[in-house]
Amino acid sequence: MSDHHHHDHHHDHDHSELSETELRVRALETILTEKGYVDPAALDLLIETYETKVGPRNGARVVAKAWSDPAYRERLLQDATAAIAELGYSGRQGEHIVAVENTPATHNMVVCTLCSCYPWSVLGLPPVWYKSAPYRSRTVKEPRAVLADFGVTLPDDTAIRVWDSTAEIRYLVIPMRPAGSEGLSEERLADLVTRDSMIGTGLACAPTEVA
Amino acid sequence: MSVDARAAALAADAVPGLPRDDDGPVFREPWEAHAFAMAVTLHARGLFSWPEWAAALADEIKRAQQRGDPDSGDTYYRHWLATLERMVADKGVASAATQLRYRAAWDHAADRTPHGRPIELRPDDFEPA
Numbered sequence: 001m002s003d004h005h006h007h008d009h010h011h012d013h014d015h016s017e018l019s020e021t022e023l024r025v026r027a028l029e030t031i032l033t034e035k036g037y038v039d040p041a042a043l044d045l046l047i048e049t050y051e052t053k054v055g056p057r058n059g060a061r062v063v064a065k066a067w068s069d070p071a072y073r074e075r076l077l078q079d080a081t082a083a084i085a086e087l088g089y090s091g092r093q094g095e096h097i098v099a100v101e102n103t104p105a106t107h108n109m110v111v112c113t114l115c116s117c118y119p120w121s122v123l124g125l126p127p128v129w130y131k132s133a134p135y136r137s138r139t140v141k142e143p144r145a146v147l148a149d150f151g152v153t154l155p156d157d158t159a160i161r162v163w164d165s166t167a168e169i170r171y172l173v174i175p176m177r178p179a180g181s182e183g184l185s186e187e188r189l190a191d192l193v194t195r196d197s198m199i200g201t202g203l204a205c206a207p208t209e210v211a
Numbered sequence: 212m213s214v215d216a217r218a219a220a221l222a223a224d225a226v227p228g229l230p231r232d233d234d235g236p237v238f239r240e241p242w243e244a245h246a247f248a249m250a251v252t253l254h255a256r257g258l259f260s261w262p263e264w265a266a267a268l269a270d271e272i273k274r275a276q277q278r279g280d281p282d283s284g285d286t287y288y289r290h291w292l293a294t295l296e297r298m299v300a301d302k303g304v305a306s307a308a309t310q311l312r313y314r315a316a317w318d319h320a321a322d323r324t325p326h327g328r329p330i331e332l333r334p335d336d337f338e339p340a
Contacts, residue, residue: 016324018317024292025242027313028249030332031305038252046248047241049216054238113329116321120241131329167327 016116044128051125051195058089059122059172059198064189066099067177077101080172084122097122100163101174102200107158108173109143109200111136112165119170124195140164150201173197175204219251225261226268230287243288250295258302268294312337 018026032038062084066073076083080099084090097119100108112118114130129135139146143160147153154160163171175197181189184207191210196202216235223229223236230237238244254261271294272280280286300307316336324330 014326016321016326016328016330018321018330021289021292022242023314023317023321024296024310025245025249026317026332027310028292028295028299029245030317031299031310031313032249032253035304037256037258037304038249043245043248043252046216046219046251047244049219050236050238050244050247053232053234053236054241054244113327115327115329116324117327125241125244167325 018116022116044131047125048128054125055120056089057124057190057195058084058087059124060190060193061186062087062089062099062122062172063174063193063198063204064186066174067181067189068186073101073174076174084172089121096168097170097172098163099172099174100161102176104155104176105157105159107147107154107160107200108163108171109139109147109160110163110165110171110173111139112170112199115165115167117167117170119172122170122172123198127196127199127201147201150196152202171199173200175200175202178204178206180207218255219247222247222251222254222261226265228287238288239285243291246288246292246295250291253295253298258304259298264294264298267298271297 029038029040029043033040062076065087066076072083072086075086076099080097083099084097102108112126112130113133113136114126118126120126135146140162143162144154147160165171175193177189178192181192184192188207192205192207194202194205197204220235223231230239236247238247250264253259254264259267268290271290275286275290275293280290296307296310299305300310305313315338316332317330319336320332321330323336
């Protein structure tokens with residue numbers, strides 16, 4: 001089992017791609033699950049506890065900059081891919097991103113089938129429920145009820161828009177800047193931006209919620 | 212069996228060199244968290260002790276260095292994954308050949324899955340045994 005075997009076929013964009021490393025990890029997970037050593041749900045729960053500890057979480061810094069810099073916010077809404085690259089974040093996962101902004105009038109929420117191109121370097125670890133097709137379709141049909149499941153209650157006059165990720169377009173929700181965050185540095189602001197707030201199943205934290 | 216964050220924290224303390232911050236382990240990519248969680252789970256199942264794991268991992272790192280691994284820190288979880296594969300084979304859970312077969316099946320699954328769709332493994336992704 002060489003570490004140095006590179007996986008250089010199927011760069012055809014009609015197909016999904018998994019790196020050699022991802023193939024090895026998936027192979028092990030499948031084997032251990034089939035042999036009864038691993039319960040996939042328990043494994044997901046454990047991994048979920050590291051939600052804030054996986055990857056660079058570039059999206060949080062993008063959102064913090066958009067909150068602080070109106071010109072950047074404008075560029076992000078016009079062309080998120082370019083605006084994200086502006087901060088030095090690029091790569092296969094960062095491509096083709098559209099930013100949608102939450103306002104008092106509209107709340108945006110994103111669902112995704114978790115294809116191999118999930119933009120984890122921007123959004124972080126995807127939520128476990130993305131794997132559940134019934135849950136995703138329920139989100140599309142009754143987003144307000146699903147938000148309530150996540151403990152998020154929005155005013156009745158806030159419209160909810162659900163965006164379904166595709167191979168071509170991934171979404172980044174710009175959550176509303178929380179009250180009480182005036183005057184915070186971009187670095188401090190980024191701490192308020194949770195994964196859930198960037199996919200619209202949560203709100204950004206209040207400064208008092210973050211130690 | 213309960214594998215919780217506390218068990219994982221114990222692992223982080225027991226295994227030297229694990230990338231971490233003040234709270235515990237940190238991961239550069241999602242697959243690293245999966246590889247870590249699998250080891251924590253197998254440890255909880257009693258497949259190995261942490262000292263045993265640490266020794267196997269150290270051996271894996273030494274062998275990689277002999278092959279010219281740059282040892283820049285970002286390869287830690289590659290060694291972790293290789294250790295996991297070796298442990299799974301040595302403990303008789305699944306041979307290296309079986310692991311290769313599953314790997315090839317996932318590769319096949321990715322190949323037939325259109326871009327943008329979730330990749331799921333099906334029985335017909337496997338080469339006939």
